[in-house]
Amino acid sequence: MKIKVGVLGATGMVGQRFIQFLAEHPMFELTTLAASERSAGKKYSEATNWYLDVEMPEKVRDLIVTTTDPKNKEFEDVDIVFSALPSDLAKKLEPEFAKEGKLVFSNASAYRMEEDVPLVIPEVNADHLELIEIQRKKRGWDGAIITNPNCSTICAVITLKPIMDKFGLESVFIATLQAVSGAGYNGVPSMAILDNLIPYIKNEEEKMQTESLKLLGTLKDGKVEFANFKLSASCNRVPVIDGHTECIFVKTKEEAEPEEIKEAMDKFDPLKDLNLPTYAKPIVIKEESDRPQPRLDRNIGNGMSIVVGRIRKDPIFTVKYVALEHNTIRGAAGASILNAEYFVKKYL
Numbered sequence: 001m002k003i004k005v006g007v008l009g010a011t012g013m014v015g016q017r018f019i020q021f022l023a024e025h026p027m028f029e030l031t032t033l034a035a036s037e038r039s040a041g042k043k044y045s046e047a048t049n050w051y052l053d054v055e056m057p058e059k060v061r062d063l064i065v066t067t068t069d070p071k072n073k074e075f076e077d078v079d080i081v082f083s084a085l086p087s088d089l090a091k092k093l094e095p096e097f098a099k100e101g102k103l104v105f106s107n108a109s110a111y112r113m114e115e116d117v118p119l120v121i122p123e124v125n126a127d128h129l130e131l132i133e134i135q136r137k138k139r140g141w142d143g144a145i146i147t148n149p150n151c152s153t154i155c156a157v158i159t160l161k162p163i164m165d166k167f168g169l170e171s172v173f174i175a176t177l178q179a180v181s182g183a184g185y186n187g188v189p190s191m192a193i194l195d196n197l198i199p200y201i202k203n204e205e206e207k208m209q210t211e212s213l214k215l216l217g218t219l220k221d222g223k224v225e226f227a228n229f230k231l232s233a234s235c236n237r238v239p240v241i242d243g244h245t246e247c248i249f250v251k252t253k254e255e256a257e258p259e260e261i262k263e264a265m266d267k268f269d270p271l272k273d274l275n276l277p278t279y280a281k282p283i284v285i286k287e288e289s290d291r292p293q294p295r296l297d298r299n300i301g302n303g304m305s306i307v308v309g310r311i312r313k314d315p316i317f318t319v320k321y322v323a324l325e326h327n328t329i330r331g332a333a334g335a336s337i338l339n340a341e342y343f344v345k346k347y348l
């Protein structure tokens with residue numbers, strides 16, 4: 001039997017991606033859509049400014065949007081909620097769902113760095129999910145909050161994991177070129193971004209610099225020991241709709257040739273035998289000298305693969321390369337759904 005699920009923040013940019021992936025999901029039945037008071041009581045199709053270039057799934061068009069209150073009857077049979085709430089609201093509302101026994105798979109940054117909250121990319125650190133036992137004891141709830149990282153962090157960390165495992169990491173520098181969808185529908189005015197670039201995204205560099213070390217850290221005696229290497233990020237907003245590009249410079253502990261790095265990335269496919277519906281090969285390598293490009297490559301692996309190109313020697317670091325991620329799929333909704341699929345397969 002399918003597990004009943006709901007989406008919080010269902011009308012937003014990430015909420016819409018959740019709906020795209022959950023409407024016909026083999027493990028989950030999407031029953032409940034929640035948003036603000038502005039949308040509640042309306043049909044989903046009336047409440048939403050649909051921005052995706054795929055049709056709104058027929059089965060959600062007439063669903064009545066509810067408020068984000070776990071006591072609403074629409075949440076009664078729901079076991080899992082996917083949260084695409086703004087972070088300040090997530091801070092307040094996600095615990096209310098966990099207290100009602102719901103598993104909350106969250107995109108929001110509110111709880112990512114809490115000691116007892118798993119921050120997970122299943123291909124990288126699925127074992128950190130064990131933190132939920134500590135979380136349940138400490139917070140006294142039957143549900144759980146499980147988070148996925150910031151979109152830019154996910155892109156970088158997936159490519160760094162196979163390098164770290166084989167050669168060790170000493171220092172990493174990342175310059176990002178981030179799509180406007182990352183800022184939400186009303187996030188960046190067109191007059192600010194067209195014919196332009198904005199070399200600042202609030203808190204993004206700090207998130208990349210801390211979340212990466214937690215993700216690549218080791219779970220020991222119920223605590224995550226952060227990975228021990230230096231990471232510096234410089235984040236920019238560019239006039240692309242979907243698809244974050246990152247120029248990544250890596251100094252490894254052991255000597256490594258670009259070909260060896262490429263091979264390590266290409267072989268990285270840790271969950272391929274689990275048959276998770278949203279899983280795709282985590283890293284796809286493009287050989288052309290002018291790839292990856294957001295418009296051409298963001299949908300590879302249904303938007304779940306990180307597309308890497310231009311792996312080459314660097315005169316200061318060991319290697320440099322370019323990585324591309326579909327930021328609202330692999331960097332957001334798809335990441336949460338993959339966490340939930342993995343959790344259900346391994347723990348339920």
Ligand SMILES: NC(=O)C1=CN([C@@H]2O[C@H](COP(=O)(O)OP(=O)(O)OC[C@H]3O[C@@H](n4cnc5c(N)ncnc54)[C@H](OP(=O)(O)O)[C@@H]3O)[C@@H](O)[C@H]2O)C=CC1
Binds near residue numbers: 014083
């Ligand atoms: N993992 C990642 O890297 C990414 C994470 N995110 C995170 O996901 C979250 C959502 O982002 P995004 O979809 O871009 O944001 P949007 O602004 O596009 O959507 C926000 C959603 O929250 C709802 N909402 C707003 N106010 C309230 C309220 N008072 N009560 C209940 N619901 C409310 C909105 O409903 P309504 O339409 O009714 O106003 C809407 O559904 C954010 O926390 C963001 O930081 C985003 C991108 C990538």
Ligand SMILES: N[C@@H](CC(=O)OP(=O)(O)O)C(=O)O
Binds near residue numbers: 108149152181
């Ligand atoms: N800040 C990211 C998206 C985002 O919302 O990140 P976070 O989930 O860490 O708040 C971007 O602008 O592209």
